[in-house]
Amino acid sequence: MQFLNQSVELHPLANHAMPAWAATVGAREMHAFCAAARAAGRRLVALWGSDRRDRDKQHGYALHVALDLAEGLVCLTQPLSTAKPEFLDLSSVFPAANRMQRAVRDMVGASPMADDKRPWLRHDNWPENYFPLRSDTPDAVFKTKNEEYAFIRVEGDGVHEIPVGPIHAGIIEPGHFRFSVVGETVLRLEQRLGWKHKGIERRFVGLSLAGGAKLAGRVSGDSTVAYAWAYSQAVEAITATAPPPRALSLRALLLERERIGNHLGDLGYLGNDAALAFGLMQFMRLKEDWVRLNGELFGHRLMMDRVVPGGVGTDLDARGSRRILAQCDDLEREVQALKRIYDDHAGLQDRFLTTGRVTAELAELLGVIGLAGRASGQRWDLRCLHPCAPYAKLAPKISVHESGDVAARVLVRFAEIAESLRLIRNIVNAMPQGETRIEIGGELPGSPGAFACGWIEGWRGDVLVALESDSRGAIRRCHCHDPSWQNWPALEHAVIGNIVPDFPLINKSFNLSYAGQDL
Amino acid sequence: MIPMLRQIIRAGIVTEAPPAADEALRLTGQRLSAAMLRQLGRALVIRHIDAGSCNGCELEIHALNNPYYNLEAIGIKFAASPRHADLLLVTGPVAKNMEVAVKRAYDATPAPKLVVAVGDCGCTGGVFGESYASCGRVSNVIPVDVAVPGCPPTPLQLMQGILTAIAPAAAK
Numbered sequence: 016m017q018f019l020n021q022s023v024e025l026h027p028l029a030n031h032a033m034p035a036w037a038a039t040v041g042a043r044e045m046h047a048f049c050a051a052a053r054a055a056g057r058r059l060v061a062l063w064g065s066d067r068r069d070r071d072k073q074h075g076y077a078l079h080v081a082l083d084l085a086e087g088l089v090c091l092t093q094p095l096s097t098a099k100p101e102f103l104d105l106s107s108v109f110p111a112a113n114r115m116q117r118a119v120r121d122m123v124g125a126s127p128m129a130d131d132k133r134p135w136l137r138h139d140n141w142p143e144n145y146f147p148l149r150s151d152t153p154d155a156v157f158k159t160k161n162e163e164y165a166f167i168r169v170e171g172d173g174v175h176e177i178p179v180g181p182i183h184a185g186i187i188e189p190g191h192f193r194f195s196v197v198g199e200t201v202l203r204l205e206q207r208l209g210w211k212h213k214g215i216e217r218r219f220v221g222l223s224l225a226g227g228a229k230l231a232g233r234v235s236g237d238s239t240v241a242y243a244w245a246y247s248q249a250v251e252a253i254t255a256t257a258p259p260p261r262a263l264s265l266r267a268l269l270l271e272r273e274r275i276g277n278h279l280g281d282l283g284y285l286g287n288d289a290a291l292a293f294g295l296m297q298f299m300r301l302k303e304d305w306v307r308l309n310g311e312l313f314g315h316r317l318m319m320d321r322v323v324p325g326g327v328g329t330d331l332d333a334r335g336s337r338r339i340l341a342q343c344d345d346l347e348r349e350v351q352a353l354k355r356i357y358d359d360h361a362g363l364q365d366r367f368l369t370t371g372r373v374t375a376e377l378a379e380l381l382g383v384i385g386l387a388g389r390a391s392g393q394r395w396d397l398r399c400l401h402p403c404a405p406y407a408k409l410a411p412k413i414s415v416h417e418s419g420d421v422a423a424r425v426l427v428r429f430a431e432i433a434e435s436l437r438l439i440r441n442i443v444n445a446m447p448q449g450e451t452r453i454e455i456g457g458e459l460p461g462s463p464g465a466f467a468c469g470w471i472e473g474w475r476g477d478v479l480v481a482l483e484s485d486s487r488g489a490i491r492r493c494h495c496h497d498p499s500w501q502n503w504p505a506l507e508h509a510v511i512g513n514i515v516p517d518f519p520l521i522n523k524s525f526n527l528s529y530a531g532q533d534l
Numbered sequence: 535m536i537p538m539l540r541q542i543i544r545a546g547i548v549t550e551a552p553p554a555a556d557e558a559l560r561l562t563g564q565r566l567s568a569a570m571l572r573q574l575g576r577a578l579v580i581r582h583i584d585a586g587s588c589n590g591c592e593l594e595i596h597a598l599n600n601p602y603y604n605l606e607a608i609g610i611k612f613a614a615s616p617r618h619a620d621l622l623l624v625t626g627p628v629a630k631n632m633e634v635a636v637k638r639a640y641d642a643t644p645a646p647k648l649v650v651a652v653g654d655c656g657c658t659g660g661v662f663g664e665s666y667a668s669c670g671r672v673s674n675v676i677p678v679d680v681a682v683p684g685c686p687p688t689p690l691q692l693m694q695g696i697l698t699a700i701a702p703a704a705a706k
Binding site: 138140141145147154155156157159161181182184185186187188189209210211212213214215217218229230233234235236237239280293296297299300302303306310316317319352353355356359528529530533 | 537538541542545548582583584585586587588589590591592593594595596597599600601602612614615626627629630631632633634635639660661662663664665666667668685686688
């Protein structure tokens with residue numbers, strides 16, 4: 016199979032929950048294929064590296080690129096020379112590739128041929144030649160050094176810098192923001208992330224396929240259902256396991272509940288960051304009601320570890336269904352009332368409108384995805400474009416706004432709550448009977464290095480899990496990709512020309528994951 | 535304004551009673567004298583530090599300020615600076631990249647600097663453990679008074695941990 020008029024011969028990946036294709040390519044083919052995808056208006060999903068010296072002495076490393084094409088997910092693998100693992104810079108095609116490529120160098124030691132030589136995840140707290148994802152790298156503990164990062168300086172009359180973080184002035188994850196400002200106006204923002212890097216990808220190596228689910232569910236706790244589902248899809252593809260229909264419907268129920276829970280919290284904090292504490296209190300009350308029912312029905316307020324390879328570790332009885340439906344009615348009424356208050360509140364709208372704009376053109380250029388992308392006219396939603404079961408039947412409606420400001424990101428959240436409530440009702444009303452979980456294939460395909468992907472539209476955007484098993488059926492490599500990788504750079508652009516006090520509001524309107532991108 | 539007031543009245547007051555302290559969560563003895571604890575009352579100021587969590591604990595810490603748990607109503611609030619804090623609430627295994635920041639925040643906190651480690655990761659390193667990139671449990675980096683396990687701990691468990699830190703030592 017060939018796509019985009021490229022000579023690359025792609026083979027379908029078996030047992031996947033969504034259409035997926037793979038191919039091994041050379042350096043020039045990789046670049047040309049990516050450029051063709053970009054020209055066709057398609058996008059980069061993820062980029063990562065791996066060590067395969069045990070399989071190929073000469074080409075012992077590999078660069079992996081996942082793309083979203085009209086036909087489905089396409090995974091390209093480019094073998095890299097063992098002696099000099101280098102690859103062509105893809106950030107000129109997909110700007111979001113910059114940080115991912117730097118992470119590949121930090122983790123695997125394969126380098127992009129790019130001008131930006133700065134590390135990304137490594138803060139000089141382990142040596143430059145310690146590559147955590149090389150198979151012969153021993154466990155080690157190093158003395159903390161904490162580098163001086165080479166921020167890009169803005170010079171000129173009256174320009175000064177405001178450094179913020181890593182510890183932020185709130186209940187927030189750590190990251191560093193370097194603002195260059197004149198007076199109150201932001202000229203430039205540069206982010207330095209990676210503070211939460213705790214070696215998740217190395218931690219995955221050697222875990223059993225079933226055991227990896229717990230770790231995958233903790234890449235970004237606010238998206239635990241999305242990660243656990245994506246991870247489970249990958250395991251199920253490798254082991255040729257078809258989870259029962261009831262399990263898939265329950266997974267969708269949990270995922271939509273996760274989406275609504277996060278949107279409720281964000282809508283509250285967005286009110287609060289515009290000085291409407293009323294909004295925070297009201298939405299946090301609704302969110303608490305919501306997560307309490309999660310706890311009662313599914314045994315965990317955030318629904319961690321409920322999605323497992325082979326199905327789900329929870330079920331729903333008739334009484335639980337009635338409670339969910341009743342809660343949907345209550346929440347719908349309450350959110351509509353609060354939306355009217357938000358819509359009519361002149362002070363709030365004054366802060367929301369035109370603040371932190373990412374135009375559709377810029378969003379397209381940067382490859383902004385998920386919720387933030389949809390608020391800037393980018394029509395990416397896996398549930399609509401490459402629906403896995405049961406989404407094809409549910410036919411979700413995509414929520415898109417064009418203006419790309421904080422107001423648009425607020426409106427998309429309101430619209431998605433309404434749509435997810437509709438989905439939840441349909442899921443509960445048409446819940447298939449039967450098993451909720453089956454054993455994942457005990458006998459694994461003997462081929463060393465079975466590779467599979469899971470791909471789920473979480474509340475923030477699409478989460479990809481690329482999984483490779485070894486010949487014993489344990490994890491050889493697991494790469495979890497958070498949509499925040501793509502959207503963090505957009506935040507740098509969104510704040511340009513805004514005033515510093517609007518930054519918390521703009522930041523919250525994106526609400527990106529630090530943990531998910533720091534790994 | 536009228537719709538907001540209506541909404542406030544309709545929602546009513548949902549705040550629930552706080553939990554009792556739990557001596558089992560204490561790692562060290564109560565370092566504060568009875569006189570000091572009396573002085574402090576429950577007027578406690580907390581600085582939260584995420585040292586490397588998955589952000590699950592943060593969601594539950596946020597919930598402490600919702601109207602159900604209403605932490606501020608019992609005199610406990612979050613501050614933006616460790617210099618204003620009586621207690622550090624630390625989540626996550628301490629990521630290697632955060633080690634210096636955590637130590638600096640601890641140094642900047644005025645004595646007696648109570649520390650509550652939050653979550654399975656804060657208590658033991660959790661699923662992330664210790665590695666080239668993770669220092670593991672919080673007490674590997676700074677002294678910890680109270681440890682609240684859970685993945686993540688519920689808001690009630692968190693409140694219990696915080697209240698334990700300022701509760702008089704139980705008579706043995």
